[in-house]
Amino acid sequence: MNEVVDITKSVGRKVTRLSDLTASQQESIRRIPAEKDAVNVPLAATRPNAIFTGRERFDLEQTKIFRRFPVPVTLAALLPDAGSIVAVEAYGVPLLVSRTRDGDVNVFVNACQHKGAKLIEDCTVHTQSRMTCPYHAWTYGIDGKLIGVARADMFAGLDKSQRSLKRLPARVFGGIVYAQLDGGDPDYSQLSDQIAADFTALGIADGHVYGRQTFELKANWKVVLEPFLEGYHVQRLHAASIGNLFVDAPNIVDVFGANIRQVSGRIDYDPAMLDEDAEANIHKLVTHAYTAFPNVVVVTSQYYTSVMILMPRDADRTTVHYFMLTPGPATTPKAEEVFKRSYELIISVFGGEDFRAAEISQAGLSTGVPDEVVYCGLEANIVHYYEALESLLERA
Ligand code: FES
Ligand SMILES: [Fe+2]
Known part of the structure; x- marks a missing residue:
């Protein structure tokens, strides 16, 4: 988000530095190339319409995933x-x-x-x-x-x-x-210890729930999830809001079973920036986006972290529980103003742009068009994630 005010001294706990992150997170951040060196690899992949609209697939996901494994229900925070x-x-x-x-x-x-x-x-x-x-x-x-x-x-x-x-x-x-x-x-076997350690380093375990909102969406849960697994839409769907902050390049991705960690440099990113100031807020330079099994989305911003749980309700219905976490409650009017403005912005971006895109996609998919969805090289993480889900759906 486009927070310009430095509120580092106004919040109870200091912002996240590179050194506060896990060794694994630090290693992945160091793999982000300078914007000019980013390599884009084309991809040919499709998935049938029915995975977003079909009753059979919805029931299979319920049996093999959402009733089979423990599922996220809320945040301890x-x-x-x-x-x-x-x-x-x-x-x-x-x-x-x-x-x-x-x-x-x-x-x-x-x-x-x-x-x-x-x-x-x-x-x-x-x-x-x-x-x-x-x-x-x-x-x-x-x-x-x-x-x-x-x-x-x-x-x-x-x-x-x-x-x-x-x-x-x-x-x-x-x-x-x-x-x-x-x-x-x-059966906790699908949860990743590394992801849990990352979330703890990001302050999710001991953060403060500044705001939360529930969205009832007319879309399949995977249609809601997809924009959080791809950068392709960012400069387009979000052109009028946050699109200009992000690079049109693939994220650095690490896959932990059915859990995905993505990290990307913000606009004009250069790896040399990482070592300019050890005390700097790492989320001014990079953005983390996670999909944690099976349906948790985490997206970092400069002064807060968004956590969403996407709960399937029907083939074309999803309840999203959105939480904005800050390191602590605002302790000054200035911090409160930044948090409040950030909350309004993120609700309008996720609610008014990403979730709206999911609903208009579902409206078309529900008519049977297109008969298959086609994915490009900027959407490869969606395909990685679906492959992990599919291997669970195919299990006896
Ligand atoms: S006391 Fe709870 S239903 Fe009667
Ligand atoms: Fe988005």
């Missing part, structure tokens, strides 16, 4: 305080995510063990140690235990210890909360 809880609609499943006094993050189905009523209906973060069902007032601790039943004398033989909230297997990985939606044994 949303619950910085012990004794807090938030309701999340995740992939059609109402969830509660809490941080208990011991600091643990728990995920429960947001359904009362009496008759299934949602315990929390809004999406704000609540700081409290217990919650009461709005229907008949059963009360639970945020650790899921049933602690109070109204008119308990009228339930013969009710054992409260057997009626805790349904807990889902969950884990925080690189600051992202993952849960196994079918309640089965979680």
Whole structure:
């Protein structure tokens, strides 16, 4: 984003320096060529229309990926305080995510063990140690235990210890909360330790959620994902907003199974800039963009990081949970102004440009046109990612 004000001294924590990043991130940054030396390699690749529109493919992805593996549901940074809880609609499943006094993050189905009523209906973060069902007032601790039943004398033989909230297997990985939606044994094999270390270095694990927004989009989740895996659209779709900040060249890419790390130099980038000032903000020089299995997008900006979880709802419907993370809350009016302006800009770029592009693409794809999508050398990361997904879909 085009932040021109230097707010380095205004935020609680210093900005990210090259040396704050993992060795692997630093090594990939050092592979970015000067803009004039970038090598563009043409590509011939296609994918059929049906992967974005077909019922069969949608159902297969649900079975082999979104119900098979733990999926991201929210950010641990949303619950910085012990004794807090938030309701999340995740992939059609109402969830509660809490941080208990011991600091643990728990995920429960947001359904009362009496008759299934949602315990929390809004999406704000609540700081409290217990919650009461709005229907008949059963009360639970945020650790899921049933602690109070109204008119308990009228339930013969009710054992409260057997009626805790349904807990889902969950884990925080690189600051992202993952849960196994079918309640089965979680298989974390597709998550990458390197990506988690990178996310921690980027401050995702201990960042501050400055703003968040949920988008209900009329598009397949992969149509929503694609612009975050390619630089081809940037100077075109974003011509009036941020296009002039980015180079029309392939990113440096590292693939970790079904996880992709991309890094690119900003306009006029030269590798010599990396060593001019060891204290410099590395995200003034380069931009990171990640796709973490299966549907997390992370994009860095100078003073904040965007995290998105793209939740498929139907073949042509996706819910996007967008989070803007800053190193800490704004501590000065100037920092607040920069964060506020950045938030408005990023929402208008992602919401008004990338997500809009996804919806107008889906409108055409849904008519069956084109019958296949064709990818160029500036979109090679999309193909890399699809190959990783396809190998999971083909598994028995
Ligand atoms: S449904 Fe929750 S107390 Fe009855
Ligand atoms: Fe974009």
